[in-house]
Amino acid sequence: MSRRIIKRLASGVDAEVLCSAATVLLMSAAAACGRAESIGAYAVGADISFLAQAEAQGRVFMDGQTPLLGLRVLKNHGYNWVRLRLFHTPSELPNDLTYTLAQAKAAKELGFRFLLNLHYSDTWADPEKQFLPKAWEGMTHEELVAAVRDYTHEVVAACCEAGARPDMVQVGNEVVSGMLWPDGKLPARWPEFAELLKAGAEGVESGVGSGPRPLVMIHIDRGGDLEGSRYFFDKCLEHNVTFDVIGQSYYPWWHGSLVELQRNLAFLADRYERDVVLVEVAYNWRPAEYRDGGAPFPETPEGQRLFLEEVHRAVMATPKGRGAGVFWWEPAVHHGALASRGMFDDQGRSLPVLTVFDRFTRGRLPPRPAQGDKAMVR
Secondary structure, eight states: OOHHHHHHHOSSSOHHHHHHHHHHHHHHHHHHHSOOOOOOSOEEEEEOTTHHHHHHTTOOEEETTEEEOHHHHHHHTTOOEEEEEEOSSOSSSSOSHHHHHHHHHHHHHTTOEEEEEEOOSSSOOBTTBOOOOGGGTTOOHHHHHHHHHHHHHHHHHHHHHTTOOOSEEEESSSGGGEETTTTEETTTTHHHHHHHHHHHHHHHHHHTTTSOOOEEEEEESOTTOHHHHHHHHHHHHHTTOOOSEEEEEEOHHHHOOHHHHHHHHHHHHHHHOSEEEEEEEOOOSSSSSOTTSOOSSOSSHHHHHHHHHHHHHHHHTSGGGTEEEEEESOTTOOSSGGGGGSSBOTTSBBOGGGGTTHHHHOOOOOOOOOTTOGGGOO
């Protein structure tokens, strides 16, 4: 029931109260019949989309004094998820399907879980730009919906055939302003945007055939913005968009304080009853974003470590166990401004930030008693 109809029916009753009640009922129904599944074990993740390129160019990564493949370094420090972005037909960046499949397969062989990040673009997609793939230019809305569904199906099927089934798929990247502009540009085109999201989710499900269905994530960049997050995900539910996991970006120079982040995480977990993952998080190990002061942590190797530790604590404190993980963006950039956000210095030596999860992921469980061994059961 729309808000407009509810207001017409409100006789002697506060219409806004009825509207709020309708929204709550809508969210409850979505949680009951939608895709609100849990990702399981806490995700200690990293976006490794530049890693293979760096190693192909001769970059050597060190874990202490030991040179290792970057994936091995991450595995040594408790990382259990990788995130890989995919561009449709990139002309400058390496992240095409062949490159992505090779990285995904290598990660799977080491026991990582795999988050596939579909940009639906030939280049970066984010709140300021959502370019159509060149191959899709000139399509009608109906043709774009079909293209999203078919392309997603084909990509997910290719991953499965390569032995790298995604465990979770992002339908779009930082889509708070929509996707595939101008067709799915927000706020004007919510119905069209919702149909594009639904087509992506359908492609994920059909792409795995009879295999386990990957979780579907909707990702925005509103880490500390409660009202912006509320508006976006309420609108998704109003348009019957189904998804399992809420993804957020959190860079403090863009997305607020840790207090605002923690407040928003609690709100999202309570209102939408879905796992919440900080799918992009970073801080600089040398001066970059706070040259004029005001940094919440020093832009130093130790400050970078402290930042991730506090972000992790904020996520872990999310009510109902819905704070489901953190992904660093990204550890292995070795040139340009983004290298300051990496987990390795200019010589490839690991930085203190890599050790944050050591204390949370290392430990030994007692041996399990054999079946029927009552002496060991307490």
